Amino acid sequence: MSKIQDYSVVYFGNDWFAENRTSSHHIARRLAQLVPVLYVETPGIRAPQATGRDLRKIWRKIRAAFEPPRKIGEQFYLATTPQIPFRKLPFVSALNQRLGVYLTRRAMRRVGAGRWISWFVVPHPEALARHMGEALTVYYCIDDYSAFPGMDVARIQAADDRLSKRADVLFVASPALVDAKRKLNTNVYFSPHGVDFDLFSRASDPATEPAPETRSLPRPVIGYFGVLGDWIDYDLLVWLSHQRPQWTFMFVGYTSGDVTPLRECPNVVLAGAKPYEELPRWAHAFDVAIYPNRLTRQTKHANPLKIREYLATGKPIVSITTPVTIQFKDLILLADTKEDYLAAIECALNEDTPERRSARMNAVAATSWDARFRETVETVEKILTAS
Secondary structure: OOOHHHEEEEEEEOOOOOOOOOHHHHHHHHHOOOOOEEEEEOOOOOOOOOOHHHHHHHHHHHHHHOOOOEEEEOOEEEEEOOOOOOOOOOOHHHHHHHHHHHHHHHHHHHHOOOEEEEEEOOOOOHHHOOOOOOOEEEEEEOOOHHHOOOOOHHHHHHHHHHHHHHOOEEEEOOHHHHHHHHOOOOOEEEOOOOEOHHHHHHHHOOOOOOOHHHOOOOOOEEEEEOOEOOOEOHHHHHHHHHHOOOOEEEEEOOEOOOOHHHHOOOOEEEEEOOOHHHHHHHHOOOOEEEEOEOOOHHHHHOOOHHHHHHHHHOOOEEEOOOOOHHHHOOOOEEOOOHHHHHHHHHHHHHHOOHHHHHHHHHHHOOOEHHHHHHHHHHHHHHHHHHO
16 A cells, blocks of 8 residues: 555545544545545535524634644544535636635645645535646545435536546445446446444443433334434334334434424434444444335435444344345345334344344444455555556
């Protein structure tokens, strides 16, 4: 890996301190152990809403954009380059590019001179690619971004396509997107998510202290951790809670969708966002872990990190059927209707065994983020050597 160590990386991602931990965070943190990394937060992938939260966020990011990079690790720096989201206005795209190039180059100069690699994990700042004086452009495509709720579908898809074409190397996390990306770029590599196995396997360790709030919950506990967004099937969850009022349905994570129907269910616990490192203590209480997304274009094209984290906990899992979850059909229970979902949870509760728990954990034990990162860097090394 000596070749990449001759460079620094300017890394365009989502909010570093966002409530949900993504592949973006795992890869960036490991890169910073190898080379100097300037992590550039690029808010603006979706148009802001007229909410207090969004308005406060806009103001924080505008202020942060004119501050010098913050050192958040030994050779890890954080800067912010907002992307103005109102792209339908004729001058916005050009302004985003000029402002983004100016702010990013200024941050790069403050971090240090030398040769740079630009590394994108979000598509909307694509106009900055190959304008940073970089020797190589990497695009690590995690999701079908234009399928996310609240997106300007045509514009985000166009940005994603342009960045896919412009990148010197393109990593794709979802198997459902690989063929489409290969039509845009000849250097496409399938790079599925890793998992922090050592962390999440603690959920099945008897020595793990459960979160205090979970100790007195009525059993069984049907659990979920992750963002509660618009992609969640709330109708399904409310129906399940009504069908089994003696069960506890616990949701651990930040709420971005309308969870009012869930709040009205007496056997539903909305625990809120918790630190990433604390999730195994909450999952320790799960009798069954669920993946209750609606079946949408976003879900079909996603490679949910959550499934691998659930498998690492060893807990029984019930999920909707998607191109990714069907790959684990021997390890998790799949359901496509409300009735099937309930029956699958019942089955998971009644038929789980230590052998099945071990099989789930063993399926992801060798797919750590460290292993995925090594594969990614080795590929970048080959491209650098050939260039």
